[in-house]
Amino acid sequence: MKKAWILALAGSLVACGQPAESPDGGNATAPATAEHETLQADVPESEPITSPYELAESAPNDRDFAALAGYPDTWHVSYGWPGEYPAGFVVLEQGVTVNGRARPNPDAPANVPCTLPQYANYQIWNRQRVERDNLEFIVASKxxxxxxxxxxxxxxxxxxxxxxxxxxxxxxxxxxxxxxxxxxxxxxxxxxxxxxxxxxxxxxxxxxMALEEDQWVEVACIGGTRAWLLYDDAIAQDDIVPSPIVGFGEASDIYPDEVDKVRAEGLELEAFQNQPFDDGSVD
The missing domain is CATH 2.30.30 (SH3 type barrels.)
Known part of the structure; x- marks a missing residue:
């Protein structure tokens, strides 16, 4: 469960994940595809989300996420992950499996093993991954x-x-x-x-005031199943780290030669997110 502190937003951003140049100055190799991942035709580039309001207003009309999640009435469930730079996570190695859930609720059993494709970046601005895997992002806030x-x-x-x-x-x-x-x-x-x-x-x-929230994403697992993953559960895996921050509205799967850099900077960002908040008050 993430805990966001209101009126004290972090201003420190980690810039990483830029495609590296090859030794001869040419373009780097495109992001590799994990073994056994089924690829569809290339998805044409779409306009990135440019406003945080669109995150909460772009939910599909045919799914009642609040009913699906089943949180108590003291929680609010809505579409899109919060933040001017929404969170995300990257899969660094092959064969990484997360125990997901059939529905986005922490009380539901985590009994859906979900193997994720290597180099995938599950971030709401990564439109190619979002459209290819039909990803759904929701947040439950107390x-x-x-x-x-x-x-x-x-x-x-x-x-x-x-x-x-x-x-x-x-x-x-x-x-x-x-x-x-x-x-x-x-x-x-x-x-x-x-x-x-x-x-x-x-x-x-x-x-x-501290706001308690759960950030969920419904993903396509290798092998054809689907599962809901909690952000905190995902980044607790050794080979999954928070998404690199490249620029506003910009995100993509990472390149093979970026793994070490993304791992180091992702772990640094994760450590920053886990620091206790000090609002400067005196007991």
């Missing part, structure tokens, strides 16, 4: 109450431009999920709004 401490007028984007919420001291909002770039989705009186967290800084109870 709903947190946020109480207004003072009266305030809060701006929020709507279908017809910006609108203003007139909130009163004592009003309770429900924090549903983080989007990116400081924006999150809140429930106010049964209606969902996108609000910049900075608007609530120092005027509500949310400063320093």
């Amino acid at each position: 709903i947190e109450p946020v109480t207004m401490l003072v009266d305030a007028r809060i701006e929020t984007p709507g279908d017809e431009g910006m609108q203003v919420l007139n909130l009163k001291a004592g009003d309770v909002l429900s924090y549903l999920r983080y989007l990116g770039e400081g924006f999150a989705i809140f429930d106010v009186d049964g209606q969902e709004y996108t609000i910049n967290e900075a608007e609530l800084r120092d005027i509500s109870s949310m400063t320093g």
Whole structure:
């Protein structure tokens, strides 16, 4: 279970995963295909996701992920992984198997062995992998109450431009999920709004609040089965590391000659993510 600290977003990004040049200055070999992985025709390049809001709004219309996941009512389930640079993970070696689940719920048995293709990068911006394997990304976030401490007028984007919420001291909002770039989705009186967290800084109870969330991806396993993998379970594997950060909206499977570099930088990023958060408060 990931724990994201609200109003204290990490600004440190690790830049890696750039395709290396060959010794003669030409292009590097294209990402290799794992043995036994079934390849389809090349997928044409598609426009990368350019806004964190699209992550939450691009869910297929024919799947009820909340019902499928079966989390309690105190959790919010929605499509897309959060963050202006969403997380992901890379498979570094051949034959890596993760125990997945038939549905995206931590209480479901992890009894679906899923062997993943070497060099695959499971990141929502890796459109070729997403489309080839029909990947689905969802996040389950524990709903947190946020109480207004003072009266305030809060701006929020709507279908017809910006609108203003007139909130009163004592009003309770429900924090549903983080989007990116400081924006999150809140429930106010049964209606969902996108609000910049900075608007609530120092005027509500949310400063320093910790958000519990589970990030799930449904993957295609070698051999034809499908499984739901929890991000934390995936990166706990020795030969799986967090995805390299190349650029905004940019991601792809890695190249064979990048394995050592991606492993080192991925382990560094994982160690950074696991550091305890210090908000500077004094006990």
